[in-house]
Amino acid sequence: MSIIVQKYGGTSVADIDRIRAVAERVKRCRDRGDNLCVVLSAMAGTTNRLVGWVNELDAAGHDAAEHDMVVSTGEQVTIGLLAIALRTIGVPARSFTGWQAGIRTDGTHGKARIEGIDASAVRVAMDEGRVAIVAGFQGISPEGRVTTLGRGGSDTSAVALAAALEAERCDIFTDVDGVYTTDPRIVAKARKIEKITYEEMLEMASLGAKVLQTRSVAVAMQHGVRVQVLSSFDENPGTLVVSEDEIMEQNIVTGIAYSRDEARITVVGVKDRPGIAAAIFGPLSENGINVDMIVQSASRDGVSAALTFTVSRADLPRAERVLDEHRESIGFDRVIGDSSVAKVSVIGVGMRSHAGVAHTMFETLSRRGINIHAISTSEIKVSVLVTEDYTELAIRALHTAYGLDAA
Ligand code: ASP
Numbered sequence: 001m002s003i004i005v006q007k008y009g010g011t012s013v014a015d016i017d018r019i020r021a022v023a024e025r026v027k028r029c030r031d032r033g034d035n036l037c038v039v040l041s042a043m044a045g046t047t048n049r050l051v052g053w054v055n056e057l058d059a060a061g062h063d064a065a066e067h068d069m070v071v072s073t074g075e076q077v078t079i080g081l082l083a084i085a086l087r088t089i090g091v092p093a094r095s096f097t098g099w100q101a102g103i104r105t106d107g108t109h110g111k112a113r114i115e116g117i118d119a120s121a122v123r124v125a126m127d128e129g130r131v132a133i134v135a136g137f138q139g140i141s142p143e144g145r146v147t148t149l150g151r152g153g154s155d156t157s158a159v160a161l162a163a164a165l166e167a168e169r170c171d172i173f174t175d176v177d178g179v180y181t182t183d184p185r186i187v188a189k190a191r192k193i194e195k196i197t198y199e200e201m202l203e204m205a206s207l208g209a210k211v212l213q214t215r216s217v218a219v220a221m222q223h224g225v226r227v228q229v230l231s232s233f234d235e236n237p238g239t240l241v242v243s244e245d246e247i248m249e250q251n252i253v254t255g256i257a258y259s260r261d262e263a264r265i266t267v268v269g270v271k272d273r274p275g276i277a278a279a280i281f282g283p284l285s286e287n288g289i290n291v292d293m294i295v296q297s298a299s300r301d302g303v304s305a306a307l308t309f310t311v312s313r314a315d316l317p318r319a320e321r322v323l324d325e326h327r328e329s330i331g332f333d334r335v336i337g338d339s340s341v342a343k344v345s346v347i348g349v350g351m352r353s354h355a356g357v358a359h360t361m362f363e364t365l366s367r368r369g370i371n372i373h374a375i376s377t378s379e380i381k382v383s384v385l386v387t388e389d390y391t392e393l394a395i396r397a398l399h400t401a402y403g404l405d406a407a
Pocket residue numbers: 009010041042047048074136137150151152153154155
């Protein structure tokens with residue numbers, strides 16, 4: 001019997017009726033012969049509520065371990081309920097919290113990384129003919145405390161369990177029926193992608209497509225876990241996330257991602273001399289602020305310059321403060337912060353072997369009169385920073401330009 005790991009997200013287990021529907025689906029798959037390990041999220045909205053309670057008492061986050069003790073509880077509710085729902089329709093099942101399932105993590109509460117899984121207890125239950133139901137999003141630290149893996153982390157629990165169980169596939173059931181060429185709410189002609197490579201999915205997820213937690217894709221790539229993203233509300237096949245050699249035909253551009261979680265900072269009047277970038281980015285990184293796109297523009301006088309870079313929107317006030325505190329050591333005239341920008345990215349492994357992708361992007365945007373504030377590239381993606389109001393227009397124009405529109 002082939003082992004399949006199934007993960008159901010918050011909307012798929014949002015209430016008792018939906019949990020019943022999940023139980024029915026699990027039963028159907030089991031009757032077909034799959035040996036199942038099911039990973040669950042908390043009911044939709046639950047984790048937010050739990051986080052809210054903790055923040056009411058401790059907004060500064062003094063006790064990360066107790067924070068995790070509270071916010072991990074939503075998953076404990078759903079795993080127990082699904083086990084009960086399965087029993088009532090005659091399917092033997094057993095629930096496991098993260099630690100019971102042997103999910104060991106490091107001690108970084110709130111965003112712990114899985115270090116290893118001893119899946120023997122889960123295996124025993126499955127060998128006995130039971131459906132193993134594991135709480136996503138949680139594990140246990142070296143100190144024996146409950147940890148959580150970061151928001152959306154049950155995707156990562158599922159993929160890591162699939163690796164540990166050497167599962168045939170990890171099916172991620174969600175409220176959309178797959179990964180689309182871009183956000184269908186923006187482009188009505190967006191198409192469902194049949195197969196996408198790990199690398200592309202990694203870029204899509206980290207550049208703003210929210211369908212899978214980025215970390216889960218990295219784990220899948222590392223262990224070669226075949227992942228399928230599909231809807232729990234219908235029976236259609238979803239999108240397969242696989243290695244490049246499983247994909248016969250490859251478009252040059254596979255998808256377009258975007259993120260509004262961007263802010264632009266321009267440091268004006270810095271000296272155009274060695275060491276200036278280090279003087280600026282050193283203090284930012286010491287303060288845990290991630291910098292993404294960077295552009296340096298030389299000045300006409302050749303003495304002073306401007307440095308533009310992006311941070312996540314939430315980090316903008318802190319970044320401005322850190323720069324201000326280091327004004328003396330850096331030496332600049334002023335700092336301009338702007339949070340009305342968005343990042344639009346085109347992604348595709350086909351770019352490696354095809355020239356002209358960036359050119360098409362720039363030309364398409366310029367024909368629409370959309371100004372580009374910053375650019376960054378990797379082997380398989382080109383990202384541009386644009387004024388936020390133009391996000392939709394940019395995405396639609398690019399989707400057409402790269403031939404991605406559905407017929
Ligand atoms: N329940 C957690 C969250 O809302 C984990 C997950 O759903 O993946 O972030």
